[in-house]
Amino acid sequence: MANYRVSKNESSYNRAVIAANNLAGRFNLAGRFIRAWNDWGGVDHRGWAIIDCMMNLPLLYWASEVTKDPRFKQIAVAHADTAQICFVRDDGSVNHIVEFDPFSGEMIRTYGGQGFKVGSSWTRGQGWGLYGFMLSYIHTKDEKYLNTSRRIAHYFISNTPESGLIPVDFRQPAECTWEDSTAAAIAACGLIELSKHVTGRDGDIYLNAALKLLKALDEKRCNWDNGIDNLLEKCTAEYHSDEHEFAIIYGDYYFMEALLKLTGQELFIW
Numbered sequence: 693m694a695n696y697r698v699s700k701n702e703s704s705y706n707r708a709v710i711a712a713n714n715l716a717g718r719f720n721l722a723g724r725f726i727r728a729w730n731d732w733g734g735v736d737h738r739g740w741a742i743i744d745c746m747m748n749l750p751l752l753y754w755a756s757e758v759t760k761d762p763r764f765k766q767i768a769v770a771h772a773d774t775a776q777i778c779f780v781r782d783d784g785s786v787n788h789i790v791e792f793d794p795f796s797g798e799m800i801r802t803y804g805g806q807g808f809k810v811g812s813s814w815t816r817g818q819g820w821g822l823y824g825f826m827l828s829y830i831h832t833k834d835e836k837y838l839n840t841s842r843r844i845a846h847y848f849i850s851n852t853p854e855s856g857l858i859p860v861d862f863r864q865p866a867e868c869t870w871e872d873s874t875a876a877a878i879a880a881c882g883l884i885e886l887s888k889h890v891t892g893r894d895g896d897i898y899l900n901a902a903l904k905l906l907k908a909l910d911e912k913r914c915n916w917d918n919g920i921d922n923l924l925e926k927c928t929a930e931y932h933s934d935e936h937e938f939a940i941i942y943g944d945y946y947f948m949e950a951l952l953k954l955t956g957q958e959l960f961i962w
Contacts, residue, residue, distance in 0.1 A: 693754055694961035705758070712755035715748060716767050723797030724770040725778075728789070738794040742805070743779050743786050743817045745771065746824020750962040753831035765832075772828045776840050779821065784847030785813040785862070786821040806930030813862035814931070815875035818848050823882030827962050829889070838889065845886055848879050849901045856908025860928045860936070870936045872928040873913045874943035876905040880950040906950055914947075923947060 693711075696704040718727040725741040726748070749768040756765035778799050779787045788805030792798060807814025822844040829837035851862040858876040859868070883902035887895045914923050922939035924947055929940065952958040 693751060694959065697961070698959070708751070709755055709759060712751050712764055715751060716755075716764055719767045719771070720792070720794055720797065722795060723792040723799075724774045725790075725792060725797075726767070726771045727794075739792040739800065741771075741775070741778075741790050741792065743775065743788055743824070744820045746775060746820055746828070749824065750827050750831060753828075768828070769832065769834075772825070772837060775821075776825070776836065780840055780844065784843040784845075786817050786844060788814045788817045804931075806932075808861040808864045808931050812864070813847075813851070815848075815858050815860060815862055815872055816878065818844060818862070819875045819878030819882065822848060822879055823885070826882050826885045826889075830885070830962070838886075841882065841886060842890070842894075845879075845883060845898060845901070849883075849897070852901070852904070855912075856904045857912065857926075858905070860931045864931065870928055870931070871913075871926040873909055873924040874927045874940050874946065876909055876913075877924065877943050877946035877950060880905040880909075881946050881953065884950060884953045902950065906947070906954075909947060 693708040695701055696708055715726065720727055720739070723739065726745050727738065728740045728742040728745060729737045731737050749772060752764040752768035756762055778790045781787070787802040788807055789803035791800045791803065793800055802810060804810045804812055805814060805817070807817065822841055825837045825841035825844065828834070829841060852858065856876070857871055858873070860870045860872045864870070880902040883898045887899035887902065890898060909924060913925050915925055922941070922944055924943040925939065926937040927940035927943045928936045949958065
């Protein structure tokens, strides 16, 4: 999709439309959600959806635009509406995984997923929600998505430590010091976008919050050694994995995207 926007390469167009069709094919009509995973590990995932999928929806919005087929956007909007209701809690925190009955569409339960536990607040998931709903607003101009992004943003900002360094889960035990730098970078991208679409004091709040996260990463969690491949350090895939605080490539991506947003040099791929 991004390559096609820049180069108008027909092969890139075809690959992106195929990808959009594959994503649309995972839509569950009864529950109005996009299925997250195929079955693995002996677990039936037919009814599982994840907050991460909010970042996949721009592919569907784009596909509707270029093919003039409204079904792609209809699926994206349906999933975003379901996520708004079932993933985002009243306080602005989000669930990572929600399970639905794949036949009736009824919401069954939530899972802690890559966070600390059920009902906790996996920080990268907060970032996916904050940025993802903002992107749905950009593509649809539906104010409810903007308001949802803002609700998640206020929760994220209010739980950001003074250091600006983000834990794996905002509700992890106090004695746990594990961090996830990817969550900070993703949230910073979403906050910068929010600052562009919200005027006045709130816009300044979002931008300043993004700058706090990025400065903390720059000064404390970036390795600027030219002999090292990665930039960000202390990224964590999931709370209950055996390893924590290592390099994750998309952490570097979102960090660079945020910096390019600030300098006006961004290639907006979403």
